Every structure is written in structure tokens, then in C-alpha cells.
Amino acid sequence: MGAQPDRAQGPMVVSVGAPRRTGSRDQDHRDGGEFVAGLAARKAAARLLAAVIDARTPLDGLTDHENGHPQYKALDLRDRGLVRAILVTALRFRMTIVGLLARRLEKPLPPNATALSHILHVAAAQILFLDIPDSAAVDLAVTHAKSDPRTQRFSGLVNGVLRTLARAKETELPAALAATDEAPEWFSDRLKATYGADKAKQILAAHRYEAPVDFSVRADPALWAEKLGGIVLPTGTVRVENLAGAVTDLPGFAEGAWWVQDAAASLPARLFGDVSGLRVADLCAAPGGKTAQLILAGARVTAVDTSKNRLARLAQNLDRLGLSAEIVQADLLKYEPAELFDAVLLDAPCSSTGTVRRHPDVPWTKTAADVEKLADLQRRLLTRAVTLVRPGGRIVFSNCSLDPLEGEDLHRAFLNETTAVDDPLRQGEVAGIDPFLTAQGTLRTTPADLDLGTPERSGLDGFFAARMRRAL
Numbered sequence: 001m002g003a004q005p006d007r008a009q010g011p012m013v014v015s016v017g018a019p020r021r022t023g024s025r026d027q028d029h030r031d032g033g034e035f036v037a038g039l040a041a042r043k044a045a046a047r048l049l050a051a052v053i054d055a056r057t058p059l060d061g062l063t064d065h066e067n068g069h070p071q072y073k074a075l076d077l078r079d080r081g082l083v084r085a086i087l088v089t090a091l092r093f094r095m096t097i098v099g100l101l102a103r104r105l106e107k108p109l110p111p112n113a114t115a116l117s118h119i120l121h122v123a124a125a126q127i128l129f130l131d132i133p134d135s136a137a138v139d140l141a142v143t144h145a146k147s148d149p150r151t152q153r154f155s156g157l158v159n160g161v162l163r164t165l166a167r168a169k170e171t172e173l174p175a176a177l178a179a180t181d182e183a184p185e186w187f188s189d190r191l192k193a194t195y196g197a198d199k200a201k202q203i204l205a206a207h208r209y210e211a212p213v214d215f216s217v218r219a220d221p222a223l224w225a226e227k228l229g230g231i232v233l234p235t236g237t238v239r240v241e242n243l244a245g246a247v248t249d250l251p252g253f254a255e256g257a258w259w260v261q262d263a264a265a266s267l268p269a270r271l272f273g274d275v276s277g278l279r280v281a282d283l284c285a286a287p288g289g290k291t292a293q294l295i296l297a298g299a300r301v302t303a304v305d306t307s308k309n310r311l312a313r314l315a316q317n318l319d320r321l322g323l324s325a326e327i328v329q330a331d332l333l334k335y336e337p338a339e340l341f342d343a344v345l346l347d348a349p350c351s352s353t354g355t356v357r358r359h360p361d362v363p364w365t366k367t368a369a370d371v372e373k374l375a376d377l378q379r380r381l382l383t384r385a386v387t388l389v390r391p392g393g394r395i396v397f398s399n400c401s402l403d404p405l406e407g408e409d410l411h412r413a414f415l416n417e418t419t420a421v422d423d424p425l426r427q428g429e430v431a432g433i434d435p436f437l438t439a440q441g442t443l444r445t446t447p448a449d450l451d452l453g454t455p456e457r458s459g460l461d462g463f464f465a466a467r468m469r470r471a472l
């Protein structure tokens with residue numbers, strides 16, 4: 001069984017269900033003529049970890065059921081769930097695992113021993129944090145190492161390192177967790193420079209917990225909080241901690257009573273004020289959470305996005321909710337609507353550093369240079385967005401980055417170089433947002449905000465939003 005670190009230092013053991021005892025299915029890897037149950041899942045986990053760490057490939061794409069990595073798609077649903085649990089854990093606690101493995105290695109692994117490193121990390125995540133017998137995790141890692149010419153000669157080392165890790169975890173894990181904030185240097189440096197050491201520490205501590213699941217409801221949050229076993233947040237979002245099972249099986253899914261949307265993500269679409277009867281463009285719309293909010297608020301919405309696949313998801317989501325919008329596949333930089341809109345929302349593509357609780361791969365797949373590149377793209381998209389709204393019309397710019405280069409700094413610089421004028425948010429204007437308003441009248445949330453008593457229940461995605469008007 002996995003160790004149970006102190007609640008103050010890390011999350012509880014993650015249960016992924018008992019491993020299968022026998023393996024008789026095609027995807028279980030044939031090793032020396034025998035099927036080895038669970039080996040294909042561990043191999044896929046190590047392969048995907050290589051893609052994330054060595055090639056900076058986002059985990060969501062790799063684990064997409066339709067377009068994901070072939071080694072992942074070859075697994076059944078249960079093993080896919082196991083692989084995701086291993087990877088999310090291995091990434092969330094990457095530096096703790098690095099520290100505990102390093103203690104057992106006489107000298108650091110050479111930089112080119114990446115295959116070996118990924119096998120060790122996949123096994124360590126299981127041993128330290130998942131509800132999987134240590135012996136299974138160790139045996140599968142050793143079998144895996146033996147089966148790969150790059151790691152064959154290290155199978156003894158894999159065995160020795162992982163067995164001592166399993167024996168020492170109860171005593172060593174709490175100190176190892178306390179010794180790191182889990183973040184790569186570029187990320188913790190930027191957080192400290194932006195928020196100061198204390199708040200940066202709180203944000204990084206929040207990243208050690210999987211986010212609760214938030215639901216935006218069409219109506220009657222109190223009723224849905226009761227049905228879903230959650231609470232109603234001051235913003236009107238229904239929050240469910242420890243959701244068991246798939247959201248598609250929950251009451252209200254089939255009839256389109258709600259959609260999954262982080263409480264922070266639900267704020268930008270509410271910053272326009274009354275939109276009933278207005279023509280509003282959601283300019284980076286897919287998968288459509290904010291489009292749905294705008295339609296329900298009474299707007300006639302045009303949902304624009306460049307991605308065909310993501311727009312298909314938007315269409316499906318709106319369909320389930322019984323809502324309709326004009327859907328346009330276009331690159332915003334080239335989009336030419338027939339008429340100007342009354343208001344536009346630009347929820348721009350960004351570094352997603354505000355979503356690390358859900359996407360612990362982000363700090364490992366993004367770099368400071370990516371943040372700069374994305375900030376530049378957002379500035380160009382925003383310049384374009386302003387031209388699509390009628391004079392006097394509102395523009396809301398938002399993204400899920402924690403970095404001021406994509407938020408506060410971009411907004412300030414933009415106001416100096418455009419025909420848009422600032423339209424600051426005021427206290428008391430929108431229910432539930434006052435705690436997140438800055439002195440400049442912009443909105444800023446972080447995973448360290450919204451303290452609801454326990455880390456598992458608290459927090460918000462990191463979001464920035466600003467409101468402007470096109471000059472008359």
C-alpha cells in the first residue's frame with residue numbers, strides 16, 4: 001500500500017482500485033512467452049512520461065481517447081485510468097520522487113538514461129502515493145527494465161532502488177515532501193517574483209491537491225448542490241469534493257442541467273453586465289463553457305474558434321444543454337464578421353499555469369519563453385478583438401495564466417497602445433467576485449484563494465480578466 005503523508009504536507013493515498021491478478025488480454029505484454037498483467041499499462045505510462053518530460057508534449061493530448069498516443073489507446077478503459085493516475089501523480093510529485101530516488105543512487109543517472117529514469121518514476125509514483133501493492137509496482141518495473149535493450153543491464157539497480165524505497169517510505173516521505181515545492185525552477189521563480197515568497201508558497205502547496213469538481217448550473221444551485229453532494233460557492237458555482245465515478249453518470253448530465261466549469265472560469269462571462277438581447281462574440285470559444293453562460297444570460301452568441309475538433313466538442317456540449325449559437329470555425333486574426341458585435345469575449349489561449357492542480361504537466365511542458373510567446377499572441381488577438389466590437393461596446397479579455405506577462409502587464413501596456421479604454425470592475429457589481437478584484441479594477445484568482453477549510457475543498461483556477469470598451 002502507498003504511504004500516507006501528513007495532511008499538512010501532501011495529499012492522501014490515491015485509490016485506483018486493486019490491480020488485476022491475471023492478465024489474459026491482448027494488451028498485456030507478452031514477456032518471454034508469458035502474459036504479464038499490468039505491464040502494458042506501466043510501459044505506456046513510462047512512454048507517455050517520456051513524451052511529457054523529454055518532448056514537452058501536453059498530457060491531455062496524449063491521453064485523449066480518440067486522438068491520444070497509440071500505446072495509450074491500445075489499453076482498455078480501466079488501464080487507461082491507471083495510466084492517467086500514475087502520470088498525474090508522477091508529475092505532481094516529481095521533485096519529491098527525484099529526491100527520494102537520488103538518495104538511493106550512488107551517483108546521479110547520466111542525462112541520457114531517460115528510459116531508466118521514467119521506469120523508476122512510474123514505479124515510485126505507485127509505491128509512494130497510489131493504492132497498489134509495492135511488490136507489484138517493483139516486479140513490473142524490473143520486468144519492464146529487462147524487456148528494453150536500453151535498460152536491460154540496469155534491472156538489478158531498478159530492483160534494489162525500488163525495494164529500498166518501498167521499505168523507507170514511511171520514514172522518509174514526510175521530510176522529502178517538505179524539502180521541495182515540486183516546481184521546476186523557472187516556474188517557482190516567476191511565481192515568487194510576481195506574488196512574493198509567501199503567496200507563491202501557498203500557490204505551490206495548492207498544486208499538490210487535485211482540484212475539486214465545479215459545476216455551473218442552469219438554475220437552482222442549492223437543489224443541484226444537494227443532488228450532487230456538493231456546496232454552493234459565493235459565486236453560484238456548485239462544488240463537489242471527492243467526486244466518485246464519471247461525470248457522465250451523474251444526475252442532471254443527460255438532461256443538460258449543468259456543465260463542468262471551474263468557479264474562476266465562470267467569472268469572465270459575467271463581467272459584461274446585462275447582455276440580454278445583445279449580439280456577443282465569444283472569440284476563442286471552445287469547448288464552450290463561457291458560450292453557454294452568455295446564451296443563458298440572454299445574449300445571441302457567435303462562437304468562434306480555430307480548432308475544428310474543439311468546435312465539435314462545443315457543438316456537442318451546447319446540444320446536450322439544449323442551447324444554440326452561431327458556430328464559426330475561423331482564425332480570429334483573419335475573421336471578418338458581416339457586422340460588428342455589441343460585445344466580445346476573448347478568453348485567449350495561454351500558458352495555462354493557473355490550471356496546474358488539474359494539469360500537473362504544465363510546469364514541465366511549458367517554459368518562460370512559451371509564456372512570452374503566448375503573451376505576444378494574446379496581444380495580437382486582443383488587438384484584433386477590439387476591431388470586431390462596435391464603438392462603445394465592451395471587451396472582456398481573460399485567460400487561465402498566473403503570469404502577469406499574459407495578464408496585468410499585457411493589459412496595462414495594451415491600454416497605452418490601442419483605441420480601447422479601460423472599464424474597471426467595481427466592488428459590489430458582480431456577485432461573489434469582490435475578493436478577487438485588484439486595485440486596478442481587474443480580476444485575479446489563484447489556487448491559493450477561496451479558503452474553505454481544507455486544501456481538498458479550497459482554491460480556484462488561476463485566472464486574469466480585464467474589461468475594456470472600444471472608444472466612441
Ligand SMILES: C[S@@+](CC[C@H](N)C(=O)[O-])C[C@H]1O[C@@H](n2cnc3c(N)ncnc32)[C@H](O)[C@@H]1O
Binds near residue numbers: 306
Ligand atoms: C482557453 S481556450 C477557450 C476556452 C473557452 N473559452 C471555454 O470557456 O470553454 C482557448 C481557445 O482558443 C482557440 N484559439 C487559439 N488560437 C486561436 C485563433 N487564432 N483564433 C481563434 N481561436 C483560437 C483554441 O482552439 C482554444 O479552443
